[in-house]
Amino acid sequence: MRSAELQVATIGGGCFWCTEAVFQRLKGVEKVVSGYSGGNVPGKPTYREVCSGLTGHAEVIQIHYNPEIISFEELLIIFMTTHDPTTLNQQGADRGTQYRSVIFYHNEDQKDVAEQVLKELTSEFDRPIVTELSPLTNFFEAEDYHQNYYNDNSTQGYCTFVIDPKLYKLRRLYADKLKPES
Incomplete structure (x- = not known):
């Protein structure tokens, strides 16, 4: 039996170090690349x-995943529940448009799934969801020192105080979706 062709999702939920650390731990995720999308300069x-x-x-990540193991919908639900999609251009102390909550869809199927997930999750939050939904027009891989950041720097203050609580929440909510070593 042939394994499924990997698909790609592009999302941003604040600092890419946080989202990268979350999605690297999920079954079916083969690779996560930190980068930049949605800009308007050459x-x-x-x-x-x-x-x-x-x-x-x-700041975004591109998630390369096996849809036979984890679906785009599941990725989006995990994304929406492991960051705050109700704060405009901000996650915690990180502020600015580069930290916005955003889903960059690659095709109409992804757009449709994202619209459905956003609609379904609206009632789960006390404030309106402000996650942007936009077509992917560009993706630029971030510098090497941003890749695999948490795994390489887990004892740094930012990792301990900002990323560790997100990983705790991930383990608490989605233990069944985690790779064995997570």
Whole structure:
């Protein structure tokens, strides 16, 4: 039996170090790449340029996943429940348009699923969901030192105080979706 062809999802929920750490731990996720999407300036942006808030890019991750193991819908539900989709251009202390909650869809099927998930989850939150839904127009891989950040730097303060609680929540809510080593 041939294994399924990997599919790609592109999402942003604040700092890409946080979302990368969450999605790397899920069964069916083969690779997670931190990067930038949604900007409106020519050329590949740098981290410094994106952090200025002037390029229009969001910090995002691209998730390469096996749809026979985890669906796009499941990925989005986990995404929406492991960050705060009700804060505009902010996650915790990280503020600016580069930290916006966003789903960049790759095709109409992804758009339809995302619209349905956003609609279904509306009642789960006390405030309105502000997650942007936009077509993917670009993706630029972030610098090497941003890749696999939590796994390489888990004892740093940001990781301990910001990412560890997200991973705890992930384990509490989605233990059945985690890879054995998670």
